[in-house]
Amino acid sequence: MSPTTDGGSDDGPADTVRRVTGTGVPVRGNDVDTDEIIPARFLKVVTFDGLGQFAFFDERFDDDDEPLDHSFNENRFQGASVLAVNANFGCGSSREHAPQALMRWGIDAVVGESFAEIFAGNCLALGIPTVTASQEDVEALQDFVEEHPDADIEVDVEAEEVRYGDTTIDASVDDAQRRALVDGVWDTTALMAANADSVEATAASLPYTDD
Amino acid sequence: MRRIEVTGELGDGVTAKDVILTVIRKLGTDGGVGYVYEYGGDAVEAMDMAGRMSICNMSIEGGARAGYVNPDETTYEYLEGREKVPEGEAFEELKEYWESVSSDADAEYDDVVTIDGSDLEPVVTWGTTPGQGVGVSEPIPAPADLPADKQDTARSAQEHMEVEPGDTMAGYPIDVAFLGSCTNARLPDLRAAAEVVEGREVHDDVRAMVVPGSQRVKAAAEAEGLDEVFTEAGFDWRSAGCSMCLGMNEDQLVGDERCASSSNRNFVGRQGSKEGRTVLMSPPMVAAAAVEGEVVDVRDLEPVQEVEA
Numbered sequence: 001m002s003p004t005t006d007g008g009s010d011d012g013p014a015d016t017v018r019r020v021t022g023t024g025v026p027v028r029g030n031d032v033d034t035d036e037i038i039p040a041r042f043l044k045v046v047t048f049d050g051l052g053q054f055a056f057f058d059e060r061f062d063d064d065d066e067p068l069d070h071s072f073n074e075n076r077f078q079g080a081s082v083l084a085v086n087a088n089f090g091c092g093s094s095r096e097h098a099p100q101a102l103m104r105w106g107i108d109a110v111v112g113e114s115f116a117e118i119f120a121g122n123c124l125a126l127g128i129p130t131v132t133a134s135q136e137d138v139e140a141l142q143d144f145v146e147e148h149p150d151a152d153i154e155v156d157v158e159a160e161e162v163r164y165g166d167t168t169i170d171a172s173v174d175d176a177q178r179r180a181l182v183d184g185v186w187d188t189t190a191l192m193a194a195n196a197d198s199v200e201a202t203a204a205s206l207p208y209t210d211d
Numbered sequence: 212m213r214r215i216e217v218t219g220e221l222g223d224g225v226t227a228k229d230v231i232l233t234v235i236r237k238l239g240t241d242g243g244v245g246y247v248y249e250y251g252g253d254a255v256e257a258m259d260m261a262g263r264m265s266i267c268n269m270s271i272e273g274g275a276r277a278g279y280v281n282p283d284e285t286t287y288e289y290l291e292g293r294e295k296v297p298e299g300e301a302f303e304e305l306k307e308y309w310e311s312v313s314s315d316a317d318a319e320y321d322d323v324v325t326i327d328g329s330d331l332e333p334v335v336t337w338g339t340t341p342g343q344g345v346g347v348s349e350p351i352p353a354p355a356d357l358p359a360d361k362q363d364t365a366r367s368a369q370e371h372m373e374v375e376p377g378d379t380m381a382g383y384p385i386d387v388a389f390l391g392s393c394t395n396a397r398l399p400d401l402r403a404a405a406e407v408v409e410g411r412e413v414h415d416d417v418r419a420m421v422v423p424g425s426q427r428v429k430a431a432a433e434a435e436g437l438d439e440v441f442t443e444a445g446f447d448w449r450s451a452g453c454s455m456c457l458g459m460n461e462d463q464l465v466g467d468e469r470c471a472s473s474s475n476r477n478f479v480g481r482q483g484s485k486e487g488r489t490v491l492m493s494p495p496m497v498a499a500a501a502v503e504g505e506v507v508d509v510r511d512l513e514p515v516q517e518v519e520a
Contacts, residue, residue, distance in 0.1 A: 031240060031340055031364045035478040039485075040457040058485045087360050088241040091340070092478055093457070094271065117244050117276055207308050 013194040014187035017127050017157060020109035022081030024145035024153040024164070025071050027056070032085065033092035034119065038101040040093075051097060052104030072105065076149040084142045084153075085112035087135070090119025099123045109155040111162055111171065113138050124177050127186050129157045137162075137169040157181050213246040213275070213322040217254035219329030224510040226403070227262030228395055228473070228493035230254065231269040232334040232344040233326060239361070240342040243275030246321070249314060250280050254328030260289040261397035268394045269475050272341040282309040335380045335506055336491040338368030339479050344491070347508045350377045371479060372488050380506045383490065387470040388413070388501030389482075390446070390494055391422030392456040395473035400424075400494040401432050404473075405440040407498035410515035413445030414504030420447040420462070422454040446501070458483025471500035 042054040060070040067073045083102065089112045090098060099122045102110070109129045120130040133141070144164055145153070154163040155171075157178055162171045173181075180186040192199050203209050217230055235242075248270045255263065263280045270278025280286075287306060290296050297305060332346040343365065345351055353376035354365035369376070374383065390396060390404055401423065413419045421441050423429035429451050432438060438448045454462040456474040463483025464470055470482055470489050473496075477489035490506060499509035 029363065030360055033340070033476075033478045035457075035476070035481050039480050040459045041483065043459060058480050088244075088274070091240050091274065092272070092476060114241060114244065116241065116274060118271065207305075 013190035014127065014184045016184040017129060017181040017186065019157060020082065020129060020155045021152050022108060023077075023079060023150060024082040024084055024141070025077040025080035025107075025149075026084045026142035026145050027071055028086060028142060030087040030113075031091055032089050034090055034095050034098040035092055037090065037098040038095070042101075043095065043097050048097065048100040048104065050104070051101040052106065055101040055105040074149075079106065080145075080149070081106055081108040082145075082153040082155055083107045083110045083112075084138060084145055085110060086138060087113040089113075089115050090123075091116040094118040094122065096122050096125075099126050099128055103128060109157075111138065111141060111153075111155060120174070120177070124180060124186050125188060127181065129155060129173060129177065129181055131155055131157065131160075131162065131171045131173050133162060133169050133171045137171075140167075141169065212249060212320050213243070213324060214249050214251060214318075214320040216252040216323060216325045217250065217328040218252050218325060219254060219327055220257065221254050221328050221331060224333060224495060224508070225328075225331050226333075226493040226495065227258055227265040228491075228496075229331050229334045230326070230328065231266045231272075232336065232341065232491065233331055234266075234324075235269065235273040235342045236334070236344040237326070238273055238324065239358075240272060240340050241274040243270060243273040246275050248273065248275045248278040249320070250278060251314075252325075252328070255280055256283065256285075258285075259399050260285060261399040264397065265394050265400075269341065272475060281313045282306075333493060333496050333508055333510070335496065336477050336489075337372060337374050337380055338365060339371055339477055339489075340364065340368070341476060341491060343368055343477075345380060347381050347496070347506065348379055350379060352376060372490075380490065381508060383506040384469060385417060385471045385490070385500050385505060386468040387455075387464060387472075388417055388419040388446075388497050389422070389455040389462075389470055389472040389474065390420065390497050390501075391424070391449075391454050392472075392474035393424045394456075394475040395494050396422060396424035396428065398428050398431050400473065401428070401437050402435075404494040404498040405437045407495045407509060407512065408444045408446070408502065409440050411444055411502045411512075413501050416504050417501050418447075419445060419501040420449055420454070422449045422462075423451045426451045444502075455482050457481060463487075464489075471497045471506060473497045 039058050056072050060073050071077050111131045113135050115130045123130050160171050162169045185191050267278035334344045335347050336344045337351045351374050354362045357365050442448050464487030467486040472489050473494045477491050482489050495509045499507050
């Protein structure tokens with residue numbers, strides 16, 4: 001099933017991300033660090049293209065590259081775009097490669113109990129919402145996804161809800177993140193390029209920048 | 212904003228690294244989410260810039276967005292005369308600006324955490340996150356005694372590290388000693404480690420390397436002869452780089468090797484082998500572990516015998 005990102009009017013220089021809909025994939029466990037999400041030896045690249053195949057590599061493959069039990073290896077979860085995780089997901093190294101690898105594997109939104117802040121910021125820079133919900137709700141979502149790998153999960157950033165089956169759970173999206181996604185201003189590079197005059201004015205007012 | 216006040220005076224053999232490993236241990240790897248950490252108090256004020264940088268660098272390991280120490284005379288002395296730093300009047304003007312953005316004495320914080328610096332001993336990690344630290348002579352905690360959301364991680368970490376609750380990390384055998392990383396291989400770090408190494412030899416079963424934090428640090432250390440102290444003891448003296456801080460080049464653990472490391476992260480696979488084990492500690496503690504072939508309290512090393520010439 002192909003995921004859809006439900007955009008709206010183009011208020012900002014990037015696409016708006018109000019809702020993400022697609023099938024789910026669970027990755028369970030607290031304190032999943034970015035070295036797990038993508039081991040350092042895969043960072044030596046000049047482009048992020050192709051990083052998707054290395055997502056969770058050391059947990060997906062043994063030393064002989066034989067597949068291990070991992071949701072990212074399972075056929076039923078291929079094509080999933082909503083990742084369901086537990087607490088403090090994305091801790092450790094601030095490597096941008098972590099959300100890049102997840103995005104290139106196919107992830108468009110992450111729902112979890114909590115996120116490491118830099119990881120969440122790096123996701124936002126790619127237009128990927130990191131939405132939080134209670135432990136109970138997240139575990140129920142993970143169970144649902146396990147049982148219904150073909151079912152759509154709707155991550156409503158704007159309404160701060162996650163919907164699946166007959167269930168709607170209260171979710172929470174950091175205010176600044178929600179505004180950035182809903183208004184289409186999450187791409188800071190595009191935002192700066194669209195406001196070059198104001199960037200120059202600000203730079204000129206700072207005491208530590210040269211002309 | 213969270214103020215972390217480190218009171219008192221750090222004891223001999225206790226360093227900035229022990230302070231930050233204590234902070235992360237107390238507050239958790241996610242305790243800093245939503246915060247920037249401001250470090251202060253007598254112990255931080257007494258610290259050199261290298262120590263302050265070690266602490267600030269690892270704020271991220273505590274989940275904080277950033278970490279800083281307010282500018283003071285130590286900061287100005289560090290900056291004055293360095294390349295690209297304005298001189299004379301321009302420097303004085305900058306100093307005024309820095310003072311103006313420094314926290315006021317009556318600043319209000321969202322949270323204040325106080326740590327008694329005089330009470331600390333060298334800290335080492337027993338697990339696979341930087342928050343899983345313990346005093347070198349303290350028992351490794353039982354997972355069941357930890358907060359509920361940390362228990363599963365602790366169990367799998369202890370299995371990976373092959374450590375038992377109730378044991379101490381002192382005596383944990385090591386195969387590799389890595390003295391490096393931008394966190395903890397600046398000049399004062401290398402000096403402190405060289406002081407431990409001088410007159411001693413790297414243990415026969417240990418592969419030990421020094422990777423200075425930068426090319427400049429490397430040159431400065433060589434000018435002081437620190438490279439000779441390390442190489443005479445049996446350390447490899449390497450070029451600056453990331454090396455075993457993250458295992459991106461050929462400097463990696465092999466199989467389930469155990470490494471005493473002055474770097475900042477001990478996640479599974481961080482040093483290049485997913486079976487490898489990393490024990491984080493201060494530079495002098497890495498030096499002591501290299502010499503003894505196991506984790507030891509650097510303060511317990513037998514004095515070096517003076518040999519008559």
